Amino acid sequence: MAALSKDEIRDRLKPMDGWKLDDGELEKTYKFAGFEESMAFVNRVAALATAADHHPDISIKYDRVKLTLSTHSEGGVTGKDFALINQIDG
Helix, strand or coil: CCCCCHHHHHHHHCCCCCCEEECCEEEEEEECCCHHHHHHHHHHHHHHHHHHCCCCEEEEECCEEEEEECEHHHCECCHHHHHHHHHHHC
């Protein structure tokens, strides 16, 4: 799956709440009530990512979880990243 252009990425990001393009990767930070909720979210994302065989970088800071996505094998953002985002936020 080929990497998308910046214009294609920006068009696809328009309807997506909280996601942004930063340094060639898609990222979003989620805020939760506490650590348990953060970890439950991370575990849900892990299950979705494993099923899709496409894994985001995940940063956990107590009540915040930051996801960063790109398709390393394609050197940029692809439709695979947006498909996983749709599952995560869907």
